[in-house]
Amino acid sequence: MEKQGFFYRDTWAEVDLDAIYQNASAIKRLLPDDVELIAVVKANGYGHGDVEVAETALAAGAGYLAVAFMDEALALRKKGIAAPILVLGATRPEDVHVAARNRITLTAINFEWLEKAASVLGDSSLRIHIKVDTGMARLGFKGLDELKQAEAFLEQDSRFLLEGIFTHFSTADELESSYFQHQLKEFETLLESLTVRPKYIHASNSAAGMRFAGARFNAIRLGISMYGLSPSPEIKSSLPVELNEAFSLHSRLVQVKKLHKGEKVSYGATYEASNEEWIGTIPIGYADGWIRKLQGQEVLVNGLRAPIVGRVCMDQCMVRLQEYAPVGTEVTLIGKQGSNFVRIDEIARKLETINYEIPCIISNRVPRLYKKDGKIVGMHNHVLGS
Ligand SMILES: *Cc1c(COP(=O)(O)O)cnc(C)c1O
Secondary structure (H helix, E strand, O other), X not given: OHHHHHOOOOEEEEEEHHHHHHHHHHHHHHOOOOOEEEEEOXXXXXXXXXXXXXXXXXXXXXXXXXXXXXXXXXXXXHOOOOOOEEEOOOOOHHHHHHHHHOOEEEEEOOHXXXXXXXHHOOOOOEEEEEEEXXXXXXXXXXXXXXXXXXXXXXXXXXXXXXXEEEEOOOOOOOOOOHHHHHHHHHHHHHHHHOOOOOOEEEEEOHHHHHHOHHHOOOEEEEOHHHHOOOXXXXXXHXXXXXXXXXXXXXXXXXXXXXXXXXXXXXXXXXXXXXXXXXXXXXXXXXXXXXXXXXXXXXXXEOOEEEEEEOOOOOOXXXXXXXXXXXXXXXXXXXXXXXXXXXXXXXHHHHOOOOOOHHHHHOOXXXXXXXXXXXXXXXXXXXXXXX
């Protein structure tokens, strides 16, 4: 196939940019016109590709981007993204001039950070959002006194442009909402006691942004659901928009053999054929993020489910085919084949974790292909640096 001209390994991930566009625009349509969509593209766009997701989200109506670390913001600038970018995490205050030079917005996490940043900022000016800790105990100013102190400090230092204030919910994806309401109330109370009204006031991640109109203020930070995933299994059935999974994972059979009863598979010889069985080898393993705990997980071959048998190796694993299939047959590890679908949520359940983790842990050794209108429009092969 032509798309394989750019890499020599029969394993790749596909990112459906149309799905990301549809998810982002459907959620944007839920919002009143004066609520900004901040597209969260940290961690290489949750493993999907930072600049590809950023461009798609901006085209779908996002007006701001967010990442976790300044390095990620700089990477986007290098790749030509001119849109405003907020760094949600902590940046060393001694590095604020880098943000200023690259028009990157930083998060002020406490008063000490502001003072240190002020002492090294020089003549530069810096756009900041103040983070308020309303009950997550991660980052942020705590309580009114510290916020008032910041307000007074910023009033007399015009190098800081206070553009936003925000908080983060810890239980927005749960059915039980009392702690969420408690955090929301705390945030509202603090806002009322301040005299400044920054341009952006935001609190909601995907879950809160979709579920609670009263928590949208004038911007939401959309991450997981832009990628087509539900923030949690328990709210999945009640989400107000239909989400389309953007990430899929593919490989091909590179060897197929018939095993006789009693013959064994992989390290430790832990799997033994109980009959005559067709065993196929696929070139993906734990170094790709397809971790050993995925032993037993089913993949799709010719639309049929085939379990991974024996231990997952660093670079390969073996599957038991329901019927013979030739070398070169496509294997879908995440995604759809015919009427069968292995969803990211299924992989997350198998790994006893959340769906967020799955595309994030598929490593950079796996090339990413980007699809738009059913066509391949780009690819990244980090191994070859292309
Ligand atoms: C990652 C992150 C988000 C996005 O959350 P989702 O649940 O993926 O929508 C929002 N806000 C902050 C502070 C984050 O770190």
